[in-house]
Amino acid sequence: MTRDELVSVANYLKKYKKINNIFRVDDTIINMTFSKDDSIFFDMKKGDSYIFLKDSYKVTKHYTAPFDIVLQKRFSNATILDIYVEDGNRILKFECARSSKYKLDKTILQLEFTGRNTNAIILDENGIVLEALRHIDISTSFREVKVGVSLEPLPKRDFVNKKDTTIEDIEDFLKNEYQRREKVKLQAQKNQKLNFLQKKIDKLEDSLNSIPSESLIDKQMQKLYHEANIITANIHNLKNYEKEFKVKDFDGNDITIKLPKEAKTPSHASELLFRQAKKLKQKKAHSHIERENLENKIKFYKNMQNLVSHVKSSDELSLYFPKQKREKKRKKEDSNIENFFYKDYKISIGKNQKSNLKLLKEAKMSDIWMHVKDIPSSHVIIRSDKKTLPPDLLEFGAKLCVELSGLNSGSYLVDYTQRRNVKVKEGAHVNYVNYKTIGVLKE
Secondary structure: OOHHHHHHHHHHHOOOOEEOEEEEOOOOEEEEEOOOOOEEEEEOOOOOOEEEOOOOOOOOOOOOOHHHHHHHHHHOOEEEEEEEEOOOOOEEEEEEEEEOOOOEEEEEEEEEOOHHHOEEEEEEOOOEEEEEOOOEOOOOOOOOEOOOOEOOOOOOOOOOOOOOOOOOOHHHHHHHHHHHHHHHHHHHHHHHHHHHHHHHHHHHHHHHHOOOOHHHHHHHHHHHHHHHHHHHHOHHHOOOOOOEEEEEOOOOOEEEEEOOOOOOOHHHHHHHHHHHHHHHHHHHHHHHHHHHHHHHHHHHHHHHHHHHHOOOOHHHHHHHOOOOOOOOOOOOOOOOEEEEEEOOEEEEEEOOHHHHHHHHHHOOOOOEEEEEOOOOOOOEEEOOOOOOOOHHHHHHHHHHHHHOOOOOOEEEEEEEEEHHHEEEOOOOOEEEOOOEEEEEEEO
16 A cells, blocks of 8 residues: 555544454454444555455454464554554554553554565554564564564655545545455456366366277277187187287188287287277277266366356355365265365265265265256255254355256256155156255356
């Protein structure tokens, strides 16, 4: 932020006489609240620090580092004595006081918007560092930021205004700051995830294209059977040391047959060729299953791309790409089943009929099953042993069911019930009772 913008923020905040609460809501974001409805956020990210207003912010973690403890102790329920911007610097200062049992503790919260050296520092009234968001060692900087050390002032700078930086509506400015940056941040995250999904699709398409056609497999198989039968028919005329020979085929035509390199004798060669032919026969029988499996995965990830392209916030995007928890002995996950997490609930969705059936078989009786009403779709299982689930969880599960089933834009109904109420008929086709329905609009 520019110095003039900081001055505008300081003047705007002078209307408040007390800080009710202050805490971190993210690694670099500090939330300062003044009343039930009034709060302001300071993002102290290196190289991109700024101040913004937002109605609510999703708290991702409860922070208990020494900095957070001192921040709460010194500034929660503290009286604001003064708020100002340090002369010749982009440093916003909060001078506050809080009564303890024996004395009045005066503390300064110094928010330094100084590019790569951005920091939040807590000082006592004598300028001694009580804590800091980032500790800086004297070996890496002329200015040491360390608990118990007197904080050296930053050199003053001349700030020249190249244009009029007057902010007429500071609240509107701070709200737009968040929306503008969030828009840029979200687009960058979406591009990253779309590229990630495209790489998965490209890899699957390469695998799909590498599957030979059934006619080609059949041609190779018939050739191996033909050569193996000819070797068997002529076995009494062949020498064990021969690796290549010319004979007549069953139609009287001359044919040259090269034995496999690993064949020790003609008899062994015949056995090897029959074995290879049988493998090709099995491959031919299962190639369409492999092809269908890959095509279903490709469709699933393309549906994921469509879902990502319509995401409206970073919070929503993070739901579709949960961070994997590290486990000592982690079970290998089925690549045909995609897992999501929402409010500590695990949501699983199948990518094809086989995985849908597996979900149904492995689900507990208390788990919630979901399916688009009267339309072929993926099956969704919400893992839970609770009788009632949060409405937003059910809505999220229903949205996944619609979005990842490859359906066109429009309005859909998603039925859901406990797994105990679902009876498998044939394949992944089911009958179910005692269900409820959620409406979902796909853009």
